[in-house]
Structure formats: structure tokens, C-alpha cells
Amino acid sequence: MTSPPGEGAAEGAAAGRTAEMRNQLSGTVSGSAVQARSIHGGVHIHAGPGTGPAAGLPPRQLPPRPAHFTDRSGPLAVIGEAAAAAGPGSLPIVVVAGAGGTGKTAVAVQALHQAAAMYPGGQLYAALGGFSPGGRNPPEMVIARWLRAFGICPAALPADPEEAAALFRSLTAAHPVAVLADDAADAGQVRALLPGAGLVVVTSRHQLASLITRDGAQLVRLGPLEGAAAAELAGRIIARPGTGQDVLAELARGCGQLPLAIRAAAARLATRPHLRIEQVTSELAAARHRLHVLDTPDQERFVTAAMQTSYDDLDEATARAYRLLSLHTGPDFTAGAAAALLDTDTSTAGELIAALSDASLLEETSPGRWGFHDLTGEHARETALRLDTAQERDAAAGRVIEHYLRASAAADLLVLPGRWRIAPAYGLPRLNPPAYASLAEALAWADTEQASLLQAQDTAKDLGQHTLAWQFADTMWGWAGHRHDYPAWQAVCQTAAASARACGDPRAEVFALVRLASCHLARGQVQNASAIAEQAIRTAQASGDRAGEGSAREHAAICAMENGDYHTAIAHSTRGLHCWRAITAHERAEALLERMLGRARAGLGDYQQAAAHLDTALAIFTRLDEQYHTARTLYVIAATRLAAGSGSQDAADAIRLLGQARPLMEAEDYPLSLSEILITLGEAHARTGNTSEARAALAEAAALQDQLGLPATHPARTRASALASKLANASAADPHEHHDG
DSSP: OOOOOOSSOOTTOSTTSSSTTSTTSOTTOOSOSSOBTOSBTTBOBOOOOOOSGGGTOOOBOOOOOOTTOOOOHHHHHHHHHHHHHOOTTOOOEEEEEEOTTSOHHHHHHHHHHHTGGGOTTOEEEEEOOTTOTTOOOOHHHHHHHHHHHTTOOGGGSOSSHHHHHHHHHHHHHHSOEEEEEESOSSHHHHHTTOOSSEEEEEEESSOOHHHHHHHOOEEEEEOSOOHHHHHHHHHHHHOOTTOOHHHHHHHHHHTTTOHHHHHHHHHHHHHOTTSOHHHHHHHHHHHHHHHHHTTOOHHHHHHHHHHHHHHHTSOHHHHHHHHHHTTOSSSOBOHHHHHHHHTSOHHHHHHHHHHHHHTTSSEEEETTEEEOOHHHHHHHHHHHHHHSOHHHHHHHHHHHHHHHHHHHHHHHHHHSTTSOOOOGGGHHHHHSOOSSSSHHHHHHHHHHTHHHHHHHHHHHHHTTOHHHHTTHHHHTHHHHHHHOOHHHHHHHHHHHHHHHHHTTOHHHHHHHHHHHHHHHHHTTOHHHHHHHHHHHHHHHHHHTOHHHHHHHHHHHHHHHHHTTOHHHHHHHHHHHHHHHHTSSOOHHHHHHHHHHHHHHHHHTTOHHHHHHHHHHHHHHHHHTTOHHHHHHHHHHHHHHHHHHOOSHHHHHHHHHHHHHHHHHHHHHTOHHHHHHHHHHHHHHHHHHTBHHHHHHHHHHHHHHHHHHTOOTTSHHHHHHHHHHHHHHHHHHHOTTOBOOO
């Protein structure tokens, strides 16, 4: 694959919208312009075949069945009956509510695995973070991830959160799903995630009364295990045949018969065969007494006592790891992130993680990833606050923030290798071999680490490490362009701009503002984007940042194009070219602006000047071996030819140009862009009267759109439908229509 397009240029404006190929040239040019791999002209979006139900592979996102799961027959029966009683189009909701440590998630996971066969549409999971120190997981981000899991290509994701939620409901109405909304803070957080049909199980420390009264949810209250079941759980984990039930029962009572506390206490005994059960029971009683003196609530006292006795049993290095790992910025982490926090190598970090996992102080959330139960994490953080200095804690947080910056920079270098960058984080990754084997692997890493990346930036801002915080707007740029997660990307850009101002770096501020403008464009908020682009221009001019001004003017030009103000678009594009040419030559940026000028001139009907600008852009992209942009420019030239004339020669020229563009785009493997080329090819063939070739091109475009899972409302679909109607009308009007080339 050749180098991807540009440096943050905004040609085409909004991803999934109609900016780039909007009907600015003629009635024949419309539809999605951002096409594959693009938030705007400088970033584009690769969308391969779907992997959700549309492709025959429904998502299976539930965590694994919990080990040593014991009893809970009553709650399991309630959820099982709700699933069995559900009819077509129904949506039973069950709320599993209880204090921390009662095993709410384990019950929900176990029940949904048992009901999996009833929901062939798939199983969806979201950790909502309702009581997490990292904050809540916004519903719009959850919906975006779920839609991608259903095989909806990023370019087809609606920018508006309400539209995305509506698409999710429509999709799941036809494919009922089982949903686990884990750790919800309130009913509103859940209500935004309800599918069109299926089964929803919610876990929360609250009973979510409005979800029960308004949405008909059933409530399952979860408390401690019954005595026999609690002893059974302890015995299964400790695995010492012949142990008396009274001894196990006493240990379980010392843990308040809470599954989380039992697991922590039993894990010590399972890994230390010479440690007596009675000794652990005694230690738990002593720890509870200390907490009673501190006026700790009863149920919390049992869990905290179990955590404290397990912590006291750790060696110094493992205890330090327990404390510092609780400072991690996201919900879970790899050994690499742990190594950064602990300031050690990955192998040593892995050994420390294994020791904490053996002690049931860490949970393996998925293969190769670990995290804390929320109560365990609270204990670890409180311990870190008592025993580690603020300097030590901030240094650990800074190391993991830098880890995520470097890792995201390495991924971005593979996703968009040729674009304009300014973040210092790229220094080390540029000197090392690629950290990822492929583009798909780099994007998969960013998908997995999204929550950690976002929280790393927030942590950097909160700690006053603003020089780190703003860089995420650079290192996450390629991922944002591919995934179209605009709520997340907007938050990143806003934080970056504020941090750049806080550390007095106008160049970084302009960079962040330009990306924020692109996000508003992608969401259809042209007025906001225009105001931000103008602010970026003023800031760049005041600081003498010619590159920043050039990029900002490109975005201002796109805003003008969106408003049909071609004269202003030409003015901004021309001044943007002057900015780039005043510094070290940056031909790609110049070519993008030349193409912008071509589109604007065509919008004014000045096709001769448009052709000159487009030919210049084509020559540069060809010389740079930018196959994607070469194909895209050929496409724009062809559309301009069709707009400029009505004769068969203009259509023949367009067919020739699109014939050159097609193999280039096929080689780049961007099916949405290719479908746009094919639709325009069909329009050109229809212009010549060759309806047979027009239908063939249209059929290929439709197949690509089906592969991508584009909804009927997507601009590419509507263009294809319009052409199909035109061909049908032509066939009905002229039974002797032209059928051969």
C-alpha cells in the first residue's frame, strides 16, 4: 500500500457526509466524499468487510464464564426465565443490584452464557464505569463500538449520537442480542444503550428504580452467599481435600460470605499449602477490628479486611506493583503498560502481574490483559496514597502516559506514514522498527486501548503535564480517521487545545484547533468548524506558524465550500498555498489545496481554471506515488468533465479517466471510494446511452456497499438508487436503448 493521504488537510470535510463529492460540480456529483480512510482530505478511512451478523459472524463479547462459580440459582433462574419468555421484538431487562463484592458481574456473565443460544444475533458487553475512578464510559462511544462489531464500516457510522443509537436499534430489531451493561451508575446510562430486541442484563450498586418503573425491568437483589455456598466456594478455590466444612464456613464468615473477599482470602491459601486456614481467619478478624475502630461500614469492612490481609502477605516488590498498578489510566492493561508504570522490563512486570493474579488481587479481563475489581482498585489506590509520595505517584503516571503516547505514535506512523506531524512523541518510534505487523494490527491495538488512551490524556491534563496531553491530538489522528468515533475525537481535540494554551505552545494549539475543526466538519457542524478554523488562522498568524496557517486555511476553505461560497474557498486555498510555499516545500499539502481550488473553480463554472488546478494536483500526486490521491483526483477530474459538458466526448473522457482511477483504488483496497468511482462510471456510461455498462458498474458498486453494510440512507446508497431509477426510466421510455459498448 502506498502512502496514505495528507497532513490533516480537510478536503472533503465530514466523514460519512457529502462534503468532498457533494454536488458542487453538477447534478451528477454527489454522495460521500470522505470515502475510505478520511475524516477529511488529509486522513482516510479503511473499511474492510464487516465481521458482524451481516458477514455471518455475530459478535461474542461476553467475558469468559467465571471460574469456581457457585450457587446463585435464584438470580440465574430469574434471568433465564426472562430470556425464555421473550417473544419476537420483545426486550426484557433485568437489573442485578447489590453492594460491591457480591459477584454481580459473575452472575450476569454466567446467566448470559447459559442463554446464548436464544440470541443468535450475538452477545454485546460494555463496562460502563459507573463507579470507576476513571469515570463513566459515554454511551455514544459504546454504541459506536457495537456498530463496528456488527460489521458497519466506520464510514457508515452516523456522526450524530442519536442517529447512531437509532441505527443500533434498527439493526438489533432484526438480530436480537443479549447485552450486558456492567457497572451502571444510573438508568439514563443504560437507556441510551437499549437494543431494538433481545435481552438486557444490567449490573449496578443502585437499584435503578426508573428503569424498573418506566422500562419494565425486573430487579434482582444480590447479597452475600448463603453459608453453605460460601463455604463451598472457599473449598473449591483452596482445593485441600479433607478440610472440614466448619473450618471453611468460618473462613467464609470472616469474609462476610462475599465472593470477592472469599476469592482473595482463598487464593492465599491455594498458593501457600502450608498456610493454615485458621491463621487466615484470625488475620481477617484482626483486620476487621482495625477497620471497625475507623468506623468503616460493615459490608465494606469484610472486603477491605480481605484485601488488606492479602496485601500484607505480599513481598515488597509485589506490594509496590499492587499500589502503582492502581494508578493506571484505563480499565485494564497489558504487561507493557505495567512495565512503564513500574519502571521495569516487560518480563519482570509479567512476573509481578502473575503474583498479584495468583493472590486474586488482579483479574485477567481477557487474554494478556489485567485489571482490578473496583473495590480492590480502591484499596490499592488508598494504599498508594498512604505509602507512596506524590512525586512517586506522579512519576509513575507520567511513565504510563508516555508509554501510551509512544505506542500510539508508532501505530499512527503505520496508519498514516506520510502526513504532517509535530508531536515530540514520534521521535523514538521513528528510530525503531515498526511496532505492528500491519495496518490492521495497529488499528486493532488502538481500538483495544481507546479507553486507556483517552484517560491517559485526561490524567496528563489533571496532573498539569500539558506538554504530554496535547500530543494525543497528533498520535490518535490516524485512528480517529479510520474509526469515525467523533465524540471521542472531539474530546481529545478539546483537551489538546486547552493543554496547548496552558503550556504556552501556539503551534500545538493551532494543530489541535485544526483537528477540532475537522471533527466539527465531520459531524456536520459547519458553523462551529468555520469559527474554530478562523481562530486557528489568527493564532497561527500571531505566532508566525506558516504551516499551521496553511492547514487552518484549508479547513476554512472546506467550510466555505460547504456553504457554497466558492470565492471565499478560493481565497483561503490560495493563501494556504502561499503559506506552504513560503516554508520547506510540502508538495502533498500543496496538491490537496490545488485540488480544492479545482473544485471551487468548477463550482463557479470556470472549468478551464478548474482543469489547470486539477491537472497540477494530479501531476504532484502521481510524482509522489500517492495512489489513493491520484485515483481520487482522477475521479474529481472525471466528475468535472461530466459537469462541464453534455456531449458524448465529455462522457467518453470521464470513462477513460475513471478507467485509470479504478485499478489504483482497487489496489489501495478502499471499497467505499471504489463504489463512488463505479457510480460515477455508471453515470458516464448512461450519458453515452450505454445502459448495459451503466448497470454493470452500478451492480458492482451495490455489491461493495452491501459488503460494507451501508444503510439505505447513506449518500452512496442514495446516489446509486438515483442512478438505478434513471436507468429504469430510460429503459421504459426506449425499448431500443443502447446495450453494447
